[in-house]
Amino acid sequence: xxxxxxxxxxxxIRDGGLVNNWEFSVEFVRDLYKGLSExxxxxxxxxxxxxxxxxxxxxxxxxxxxxxxxLREVIPQKTETKLSALxxxxxxxxxxxxxxxxxxxxxxxxxCYVKDVEKGLELVRKFHDKGYETSLNIxxxxxxxxxxxxxxxxxxxxxxxxxxxxxxxxxxMDPGDIVKLVAKFRSLVxxxxxxxxxxxxxxxxxxxxxxxxxxGVTFLDSSVFGMGRAAGNCNTELLVSRVKSTRYxxxxxxGVIENHMLAIRDKWEWGYNIPYMINGVFDEHPRTxxxxxxxxxxxxxxxxYDTLTSPESIVAPKKS
Amino acid sequence: xxxxxxxxxxxxIRDGGLVNNWEFSVEFVRDLYKGLSExxxxxxxxxxxxxxxxxxxxxxxxxxxxxxxxLREVIPQKTETKLSALxxxxxxxxxxxxxxxxxxxxxxxxxCYVKDVEKGLELVRKFHDKGYETSLNIxxxxxxxxxxxxxxxxxxxxxxxxxxxxxxxxxxMDPGDIVKLVAKFRSLVxxxxxxxxxxxxxxxxxxxxxxxxxxGVTFLDSSVFGMGRAAGNCNTELLVSRVKSTRYxxxxxxGVIENHMLAIRDKWEWGYNIPYMINGVFDEHPRTxxxxxxxxxxxxxxxxYDTLTSPESIVAPKKS
Numbered sequence: 144x145x146x147x148x149x150x151x152x153x154x155x156i157r158d159g160g161l162v163n164n165w166e167f168s169v170e171f172v173r174d175l176y177k178g179l180s181e182x183x184x185x186x187x188x189x190x191x192x193x194x195x196x197x198x199x200x201x202x203x204x205x206x207x208x209x210x211x212x213x214l215r216e217v218i219p220q221k222t223e224t225k226l227s228a229l230x231x232x233x234x235x236x237x238x239x240x241x242x243x244x245x246x247x248x249x250x251x252x253x254x255c256y257v258k259d260v261e262k263g264l265e266l267v268r269k270f271h272d273k274g275y276e277t278s279l280n281i282x283x284x285x286x287x288x289x290x291x292x293x294x295x296x297x298x299x300x301x302x303x304x305x306x307x308x309x310x311x312x313x314x315x316m317d318p319g320d321i322v323k324l325v326a327k328f329r330s331l332v333x334x335x336x337x338x339x340x341x342x343x344x345x346x347x348x349x350x351x352x353x354x355x356x357x358x359g360v361t362f363l364d365s366s367v368f369g370m371g372r373a374a375g376n377c378n379t380e381l382l383v384s385r386v387k388s389t390r391y392x393x394x395x396x397x398g399v400i401e402n403h404m405l406a407i408r409d410k411w412e413w414g415y416n417i418p419y420m421i422n423g424v425f426d427e428h429p430r431t432x433x434x435x436x437x438x439x440x441x442x443x444x445x446x447x448y449d450t451l452t453s454p455e456s457i458v459a460p461k462k463s
Numbered sequence: 464x465x466x467x468x469x470x471x472x473x474x475x476i477r478d479g480g481l482v483n484n485w486e487f488s489v490e491f492v493r494d495l496y497k498g499l500s501e502x503x504x505x506x507x508x509x510x511x512x513x514x515x516x517x518x519x520x521x522x523x524x525x526x527x528x529x530x531x532x533x534l535r536e537v538i539p540q541k542t543e544t545k546l547s548a549l550x551x552x553x554x555x556x557x558x559x560x561x562x563x564x565x566x567x568x569x570x571x572x573x574x575c576y577v578k579d580v581e582k583g584l585e586l587v588r589k590f591h592d593k594g595y596e597t598s599l600n601i602x603x604x605x606x607x608x609x610x611x612x613x614x615x616x617x618x619x620x621x622x623x624x625x626x627x628x629x630x631x632x633x634x635x636m637d638p639g640d641i642v643k644l645v646a647k648f649r650s651l652v653x654x655x656x657x658x659x660x661x662x663x664x665x666x667x668x669x670x671x672x673x674x675x676x677x678x679g680v681t682f683l684d685s686s687v688f689g690m691g692r693a694a695g696n697c698n699t700e701l702l703v704s705r706v707k708s709t710r711y712x713x714x715x716x717x718g719v720i721e722n723h724m725l726a727i728r729d730k731w732e733w734g735y736n737i738p739y740m741i742n743g744v745f746d747e748h749p750r751t752x753x754x755x756x757x758x759x760x761x762x763x764x765x766x767x768y769d770t771l772t773s774p775e776s777i778v779a780p781k782k783s
Contacts, residue, residue, distance in 0.1 A: 317670075318670060319673075345669065345704075346666055346668070346669045346698065346701060349666045350637075350667055350670030353637060353639075354638070378666065381665055381740065384744045385665070397737060397765055398765055405762055417700070417717060421717075424705075442725055443721070444717040444718075444721045445718055445721055
């Protein structure tokens, strides 16, 4: 598949940080940036730009609360690979955001649910005015009513945002679903670039990304070795191998996997497994499967399946 | 995706046997048959019907050289789930094959390369005359020249075979490739049912199977937990979950995974990993990656990649 206008955005540090509570060494992040740069990857999402003042978990390491001075130490020399950060509605202090010409960041992505699109666009406008490229990532699209989505997309069309993302938060979609959603986005926001962010609960993250690319989506999220929350994301090494372009080269990504990811994978779990698959089949947030995998019953698949499927397993709380 | 005319064929024992040299206990095979029956899976491929007289490796356990008397012991009571066996050209003694009415088997599948299609059809005719359902599985389609394939398909159209399989032996295809190949098969063998057998080198086995189903392919190969040679196959649990039909039920497959496959997986390796991915990217037989994974250098990805990509790594043999 030859697509010379697409952009690969690697979110290993940002989405992968949801796996290991952002326990990434500076050395690893530097090597990853070097590897992604040599591989021709267009963007590296280096973390969240949330504010520790607005969010519990201030001990989660620097990648969750990116600081410009720190970023300059980590990456003294930028390459052609741009840097991005994600912010969540209500968790970002806009005063923390420098004007782009003083910042290491190029792209700020705002993640929100469909009900918060107005708030999301308010942030987008501020970052846009500071000179950044911007995206709005609408999460949990599989739980959105059609008319809600259509109203949101109309507002987005009138905003200055550069990229609008289709996000399969629960890893429950297949390529046919993606094609239909992308068609709706294209018809309602024809003036924007589109992006895709997938999860691998049904082993469809890569296939869904290819389906989106085929339909004209240009921003493709991925992570090295698939490292991302729960079942993980589309694998950067697959995307770089398969998207034919003179820009991309898989060898440097293989080096990052060999030198770093195997050790991280020994310590932390992500990727396809049965509880995450079950969540994907039921189109549910992975939190129940994540709790199971962190418990002593992590391989009790039948019990887990029965809990999710038996209405009698949920009883009303007793009044005292 | 609602498809009520498709058939799922589980080949855990046959293709999975290529992983563990057919070290499956009778108890496991019985439990698998029970689970597949309860799940509504249409066929279970219980092994190879090759002849130990014609093939090295007579110590590989009964599933490689199926014997009718033994099969009757293993499965005293057949369910609605039919049994199939695979044979290879030149490795089967046709005199070992009973008439269908005396056999436990319902379907005999003949695997061959395109150059051997005539030999394959010769076997197909014999099994057809003995009353079996038959299929011809053309392997390594990604290495076949277009005119060779077209000539072979014309011969197949004139044969009594019931099902013709598209086989992505090297796990190198994506859904777009599958759609094109299926269209060619449909136009040249319009009178046959089609089947699909995939490998997961690029994490596309399930997506490729869904793409084939969408294009009208009715026989879908899979294996429980993806157990199959090298990167493995499309996962039965995914197919059973996603193909909407009143027949299919995933819970019994989850039981087989919980009770058996985790222990097998602890002992044997299959599924997506970087060397298998590299073979898939280069559209090559997995033997080089399998050799690497069995060596002390199993995670030397860069060295492996360089060996496959550097012409200077291959030198002519020295004359003495």
